[in-house]
Amino acid sequence: MSSQNRYTVTPTVSVLAVMKGRLAGATKGHSLLKKKxxxxxxxxxxxxxxxxxxxxxMGKVMKASFFSLAQAKYSSGDFKHTVFDSVDQAxxxxxxxxxxxxGVKLPKFESVKEGGGAVDSKLGLIGLGSGGKQIQECxxxxxxAIDLLVELASLQTAFLTLDEAIKTTNRRVNALEHVVxxxxxxxxxxxxxxxxxxxxxxxxxxxxVQGNKKKHAEAxxxxxxxxxxxxxxxxxxxxxxxxxxxGAQQQQQQGDILGVQDADIIF
Amino acid sequence: xxxxxxxxxxxxxxxxxxxxxxGLLLTGVGQVDIRKRANFLIVDDKTSQARIExxxxxxxxxxxxxxxxxxxxxxxxxxxxxxxxxKPVPAILEIPSKDAPYDxxxxxxxxxxxxxxxxx
Numbered sequence: 001m002s003s004q005n006r007y008t009v010t011p012t013v014s015v016l017a018v019m020k021g022r023l024a025g026a027t028k029g030h031s032l033l034k035k036k037x038x039x040x041x042x043x044x045x046x047x048x049x050x051x052x053x054x055x056x057x058m059g060k061v062m063k064a065s066f067f068s069l070a071q072a073k074y075s076s077g078d079f080k081h082t083v084f085d086s087v088d089q090a091x092x093x094x095x096x097x098x099x100x101x102x103g104v105k106l107p108k109f110e111s112v113k114e115g116g117g118a119v120d121s122k123l124g125l126i127g128l129g130s131g132g133k134q135i136q137e138c139x140x141x142x143x144x145a146i147d148l149l150v151e152l153a154s155l156q157t158a159f160l161t162l163d164e165a166i167k168t169t170n171r172r173v174n175a176l177e178h179v180v181x182x183x184x185x186x187x188x189x190x191x192x193x194x195x196x197x198x199x200x201x202x203x204x205x206x207x208x209v210q211g212n213k214k215k216h217a218e219a220x221x222x223x224x225x226x227x228x229x230x231x232x233x234x235x236x237x238x239x240x241x242x243x244x245x246x247g248a249q250q251q252q253q254q255g256d257i258l259g260v261q262d263a264d265i266i267f
Numbered sequence: 268x269x270x271x272x273x274x275x276x277x278x279x280x281x282x283x284x285x286x287x288x289x290g291l292l293l294t295g296v297g298q299v300d301i302r303k304r305a306n307f308l309i310v311d312d313k314t315s316q317a318r319i320e321x322x323x324x325x326x327x328x329x330x331x332x333x334x335x336x337x338x339x340x341x342x343x344x345x346x347x348x349x350x351x352x353x354k355p356v357p358a359i360l361e362i363p364s365k366d367a368p369y370d371x372x373x374x375x376x377x378x379x380x381x382x383x384x385x386x387x
Contacts, residue, residue, distance in 0.1 A: 051380055059363055066365045069290045080289040087297035087305070093276030094333040096356070107356055109333055112276050113295075135293070142290040146279070153334040153358040156376055161355045163379075 011194035
């Protein structure tokens with residue numbers, strides 16, 4: 001099991017150091033990512049609560065707006081075609097900015113009115129004949145609805161973005177915790193085991209070498225002693241015999257050999 | 268994901284019925300450019316679903332649209348497109364219409380919010 005869930009490395013001291021460094025990095029990264037996930041989650045909860053509130057408020061505001069629209073229609077007849085025809089350039093726009101939460105960029109919208117609003121344009125003249133006041137009331141009502149809608153859009157976008165970011169962060173945290181870290185730990189354990197094994201082997205080998213050396217030394221000492229004993233025995237023998245015949249014969253042979261070798265040396 | 272056209276502000280796009288359109292356009296969010304391309308689609312009984320789907324695709328792919336407002340009734344007609352849509356910008360917002368009051372249980376985003384609350 002442990003041999004499968006680890007990196008294939010050569011068990012050396014330098015690789016061990018590298019692996020330890022990587023483990024330290026993974027631990028650090030894990031704790032940092034966990035903090036980030038916590039921060040994102042906190043923000044997420046806030047937004048969640050706000051979305052529910054704003055959605056319900058939006059329901060109410062839209063209802064009020066439609067009521068005022070009905071009032072305006074009642075007082076000035078059906079003016080929708082006038083409205084549709086007088087659409088030209090948008091005076092209410094959305095400005096997007098960015099909010100930063102723990103490195104996650106959240107788009108943020110806010111509505112801006114340009115050029116003094118619709119009063120200047122043709123829209124301001126609708127209902128000049130009759131029911132102008134109701135129409136302006138209706139316009140105001142829808143204006144506040146738009147503000148609310150834009151806020152809601154911003155919240156909703158933040159919600160979706162955060163959701164995605166939290167998912168990614170959690171995935172990373174889990175990957176570090178359950179895949180990378182165990183694997184590094186296993187690798188380190190493996191390398192340590194192998195190094196210990198090598199050390200024991202080395203120790204055993206040294207002992208063996210030492211033992212061998214001792215044996216050789218003993219053997220050599222024994223042989224020496226034997227030779228010395230033999231030489232002593234021989235020496236005592238010749239001395240005891242008193243005849244130099246054997247020694248003379250040996251010397252002659254040696255002389256012969258030397259003579260033959262001399263002839264060969266010419267080459 | 269960088270917000271497009273941050274400088275001069277982006278538009279609100281709408282796929283709504285005539286009454287909602289009247290109210291919203293009254294505030295001055297409507298825009299028709301030189302090529303007669305409007306940022307809103309007024310849906311009535313005669314509008315086909317294909318036309319709505321086409322408008323939805325157009326508004327969600329336009330660079331200058333930041334928020335897309337859809338009547339909940341109309342959103343229900345193209346629910347499959349809404350569920351498949353997962354970009355943060357433009358944000359899609361389901362709004363109530365005059366005839367149909369707001370029903371939170373129908374909203375795809377609110378469904379997820381509810382799910383999160385129930386889950387966590």
